[in-house]
Amino acid sequence: MFSGSIPALATPFAGDDFDEEAYRRFIDWQIESGSKALVPCGTTGESATLDNDEHHKVIAVCAEVAKGRVPVIAGAGSNDTQTALWHIKEAQNAGADALLLVAPYYNRPSQEGLLAHFSYLAERADLPIVLYNVPGRTVTDIAPETVIELHRRFPEKIVAIKDASGDLSRVVTHRMGAGPDFCQLSGDDPLVLAGYALGQVGCISVTANVAPKLCADFHAAAAEGDFATARELNERLYPLHRAMFADASPAPAKYALNKLFDWFSPDVRLPIMPCSDTARRQVDEAMELAGILE
Structure with missing residues (x-):
């Protein structure tokens, strides 16, 4: 259903406001x-510091601009089941194609609570669901x-997983x-090449924000079995994968995007801080090695 390079889109700000034109x-x-698809309001999109109106607006703009050209997998999760259901309903009304x-x-x-949470949402959602497991951020591990039981219960609804556990x-x-x-x-850019050999079919990526064509070409080669x-x-991209986490994400990605486009602000929201000088140097070097700077 989903495959290839899928950026977890950074959300541009203009000062304190969502920059819709830049988005x-x-x-x-x-x-x-x-x-091959787009993820608004994921971790890289700073969903944790978007208010609810902004969250729903970002999804709606993404769905409108994509206009069926690629699927939109809307970030709609929460640690409150009822809030997650609200996000789901808003994402469906906005025209999203799937839910993260x-x-x-x-x-x-x-685990019983996770089964109950995701089952409750699957029973009430109209769109396919991509589970997102990132225990390094949530402390909770699906x-x-x-995962297998949820897919067994809802084979037409719970259809995918973004796994960022690091356990291949x-x-x-x-x-x-x-x-x-x-x-x-995959939810880990540096592990994608190995993941293809085991059965993964793509990545919801941070690096693809900055190097979408290079990431798309990499995924196409891996999917075709052209591992050479x-x-x-992958070796061109690897320093960039590492640089995207040289500081708290998405500050490095936004710094890189601002180097590529003057219309994409590097602004992040507290408690995330702007890219440090050390991280900027790492990003600069990685962008040069990847060959994405003119």
């Missing part, structure tokens, strides 16, 4: 550069057995338990 230009550039639902953070629910053995476990048609996407080309492109 529209950014989305067009991403599609023209070969991105992160594991509830801070609450630390049990265990493979829970889970790709095999998910594949054996949920079947080869369950769509597995994929390795070459």
Whole structure:
């Protein structure tokens, strides 16, 4: 259902406000550069510091600009089940094609709580759901057995996972338990090449914000089994993958985007801080090595 290079879109700000004009230009550039889908209001989109009106506006703008050219997978998760349902309804009304639902953070629910949370939402959602497992941020880990059970209960609704656990053995476990048609996407840019060999089919990416064409070419080569080309492109991208986390994300990505486009502000929202001088140097070097600076 989803595959290839899928940027978790950074959200541009103009001072304290969402910069809608810049976002529209950014989305067009991403599609023209070969991105296969778009994720508004993910982690890189600073969803944690968007108010609810902004959250829903960002999704609506993304869906409008994409206009069916590529799928829009709207970030709609929350650590409150009812708030997540509200985001789901707003995303559906806005024209999103699918939903990205992160594991509830801070609450630390049990696996039974995760089953109940995602089941409740799946029963009430009209769009396909991509689970998002990122225990390094949420502290909550969606265990493979829970993923498999959710897909068993809702095979037409819970269709995919973005896995940022860093544990590639889970790709095999998910594949054996949920079947080869369950769509597995990486959430870790540096692990994507290995993930393709195990059964992943793409990545919801930070780096694709900055190097969408290079990422798209890499994914195309990996999907075709041309691992010689994929390795070459991966090595061009690898320093950039690392640089995107030289400071708290998405500050490095926004700094890089501002180097590419003067209309994309590097502004981030507290408690995220602007890119440090050390991180900027790392990003500069990585962009040069990737060959994406004119």
